[in-house]
Amino acid sequence: MANNNNTKNLNVPNLRFPEFSGEWKKKHLSELVGDIKDRISTSSLSVDNYVSTENILQNFQGVTLATSLPHNTNVTAFRKDDILFSNIRPYLKKIWYASYDGGCSTDVFVFRNSGMCSAMFLYHLIANDKFINYVMLGTKGTKMPRGDKQQIIQYVVYLPSKLEQNKIATFLSLLDSRIEAQIKIIEKYESLIKGINEKLLINKKEYTTYRLSDICEIRSGYSGTQLTGTQGLMVSRIETISKHCINLDKVGYVKPFDSSADFKLHIGDILFSNINSVQYIGNTAFVDREYDLYHGMNLLRLIPRKIVEPFYVFLLLNTAKYKIHFQSICNKAISQASINQTELGKTVIHIPDLLYQKQICQLYNSLYNKKNIENLYLQALKQQKNHLLRQMVI
Numbered sequence: 001m002a003n004n005n006n007t008k009n010l011n012v013p014n015l016r017f018p019e020f021s022g023e024w025k026k027k028h029l030s031e032l033v034g035d036i037k038d039r040i041s042t043s044s045l046s047v048d049n050y051v052s053t054e055n056i057l058q059n060f061q062g063v064t065l066a067t068s069l070p071h072n073t074n075v076t077a078f079r080k081d082d083i084l085f086s087n088i089r090p091y092l093k094k095i096w097y098a099s100y101d102g103g104c105s106t107d108v109f110v111f112r113n114s115g116m117c118s119a120m121f122l123y124h125l126i127a128n129d130k131f132i133n134y135v136m137l138g139t140k141g142t143k144m145p146r147g148d149k150q151q152i153i154q155y156v157v158y159l160p161s162k163l164e165q166n167k168i169a170t171f172l173s174l175l176d177s178r179i180e181a182q183i184k185i186i187e188k189y190e191s192l193i194k195g196i197n198e199k200l201l202i203n204k205k206e207y208t209t210y211r212l213s214d215i216c217e218i219r220s221g222y223s224g225t226q227l228t229g230t231q232g233l234m235v236s237r238i239e240t241i242s243k244h245c246i247n248l249d250k251v252g253y254v255k256p257f258d259s260s261a262d263f264k265l266h267i268g269d270i271l272f273s274n275i276n277s278v279q280y281i282g283n284t285a286f287v288d289r290e291y292d293l294y295h296g297m298n299l300l301r302l303i304p305r306k307i308v309e310p311f312y313v314f315l316l317l318n319t320a321k322y323k324i325h326f327q328s329i330c331n332k333a334i335s336q337a338s339i340n341q342t343e344l345g346k347t348v349i350h351i352p353d354l355l356y357q358k359q360i361c362q363l364y365n366s367l368y369n370k371k372n373i374e375n376l377y378l379q380a381l382k383q384q385k386n387h388l389l390r391q392m393v394i
Contacts, residue, residue, distance in 0.1 A: 001016060001017055003015060011026065012024060013393060014390075015388070017167055020160065020161070020163075022161075024159055025159050025160075026157075027116070027158070029152065032114055032116050032117055032122055032125075032159075033113065033122075034112045034114050036076060038077035039076065040076075040103040041074055042070050042074070042075060042103065045069055047065050047066040049100055049103065050066045050103055050104070051063055051066065051096070051104040051108060052066060052105040053088045053105065053107050054066070055067070056084065056086045056095070056096050056108070057096075058093055059092075060095050062180075063096050070105075075105060076103060076105075077102075078101065080099060080100055081097070081113065082098045083097055083113075083123050083127075084109070085108065085126065087146050088144055088146055089145055090139060091136055093127075093132055097119075109147075109149065116159070117159050117162070120169035120173060121166070123169075124389065129386065129389075135155075137151075157394075158393075175381065175384065179385065182374065182378045183378065186371060189367060189370060189374065192367065197315060197319055197364075198320065200363075201316050201319050207350040207351055207352050208351050208352075209349070209350055211345060211346055212345050212347040212348075213345030214305075214349075215308045215349060216305065216308075216313065217302070217305070218302055218341050218344060219295065219303065220300065220341065221263065221296045221297045221298070221300075222295060222296055222297065223297045224257060227252075229253065231253060232254050232255050232256065233256055234253060234292065235251060235252045236271055236295055236296040236299055237251060238273060238276060240293075241273060246285050246287065251293065263294045264292075264293075265301070266287065267289060267290060269286075269287040269301055269302065269303055270287070270303075270314050271295070271302075272284050272299060272300040272317070272344070273298075274299070274300045274341075274344065276337065277336060278332060278337045279327070281337050281339065282327065284314060284318060286310070286311060286314040308357065309354060311365070312351075316349065326339060326344075326347075329343055
């Protein structure tokens, strides 16, 4: 590709296929898309072709099947090759290039190519961070921000010839296909881990029966007032373990206190979400290294005793069996549910001998490590795609 960083011609991208030359033409999005007024009855739709803000996936990852659809009403009709944009919380980057005809909710904008540019090139103009950042500048509302359609269609874009558009779109779409393939590889690892989890961790006659309080010390977190800044001691919060791992971007801070050593988290500890929405009760995270992190409120800390392998306990608590158990014993309130320490400690646990626990943990660590490597490669692919978007599209 040709590098145009030093060109005096402003309306060209930094990176360009060498066979093309000439300036790109300035346009507004309103010139590239039509105003969609087509309607369709939900009686003609199914969960297979109904799209709402709920089933468009984040980060430009497509759509999944709808869980439900409205009854006896008309919704916006979309066609194959339209671009659907979820207008609630635009920062979630829910944008999809339609691969079939269907209908969508009112909070999903439909961009239909007017014919001035390649449909897939138009998609890459919209499905990128530059467009999302522009939309966020005009949003209204704080808790559930929505984009302003009149502001959105004034978005400035630059167009090359149709031939160059198609070549750029094809190139970027190949990267998208590789990213999709990488996501499937990771999903297969996750499926394998889950399948083996349920098979290896089922109860057997030779297992010993304990209560959770027999094999783990269960502690509450520090309940001191959290600071507004980022000074002081880092403490865990509910959000810290939302993805089943320690996320240091989602921690709080407190002033140093006398008994802080008693609350410091160490390798092998398990954080357990005992106050949360019902579906998230029982979320856990394994402390896999020394994070210089302290145990905060609204999470319980499980400290496995020497009769068990800590990572084995973490795996066991994440099986479907125990997830269902925790959701069944929690106290349900209107806004959240909870499990107290005593009730959690009564949970019946079936444990094999320590050698077998270690063997299972070794198998899992091998699979987790492979999955993490694939995740790193996925992130590298996404970074490459974002870099090329910035360089190849104005």
